[in-house]
Amino acid sequence: AQKVTQAQTEISVVEKEDVTLDCVYETRDTTYYLFWYKQPPSGELVFLIRRNSFDEQNEISGRYSWNFQKSTSSFNFTITASQVVDSAVYFCALSEAEAAGNKLTFGGGTRVLVKP
């Protein structure tokens, strides 16, 4: 069965520091999809990135970057030069291709607190 583990429950940093969030996943599928979502206090899950298992190219988008490594089953996320507005809970999620539909399995989330 699929599983997503976010070992860090909470990270506290001072503004402008970099923050790296770890995500480790387990799946038997050879094709799968990985996601990162941000959840501010309002509750909405805001989509950040989607990565296919056959695309290991890492990506940078503004202050965000992602490091996908199939060899270690990890999909880590880094916020560069953090800002107070980055304070939120971040979730890593997995969707398996062999399972019908769009079921997501989430990690437990990492709460990021950026202090001014």
Place this chain on the structure above:
Amino acid sequence: KAGVTQTPRYLIKTRGQQVTLSCSPISGHRSVSWYQQTPGQGLQFLFEYFSETQRNKGNFPGRFSGRQFSNSRSEMNVSTLELGDSALYLCASSGNQRNTIYFGEGSWLTVV
């Protein structure tokens, strides 16, 4: 383009009552999924509907049910509410299988 819309945003119910939550997906999206989020269990998949048919189901009791209408709007119903049903219920929509999945702001349910 409007996002995923959920109503109501907040509600309080009494044990034993039933509740219906509504979700309007992004225009053109045919897949609607529901998730329950609690501090103890985290985010858990309830079920998914695609073209009015349930395509996936999580491990929840039969008190939790859902449906999807021809315009892709979806409702979920929880009967005989228990205190443990207090949670944030999130709806998500997607254009097709394996597409990006977008979430609404959620419905905060408190059972007293």
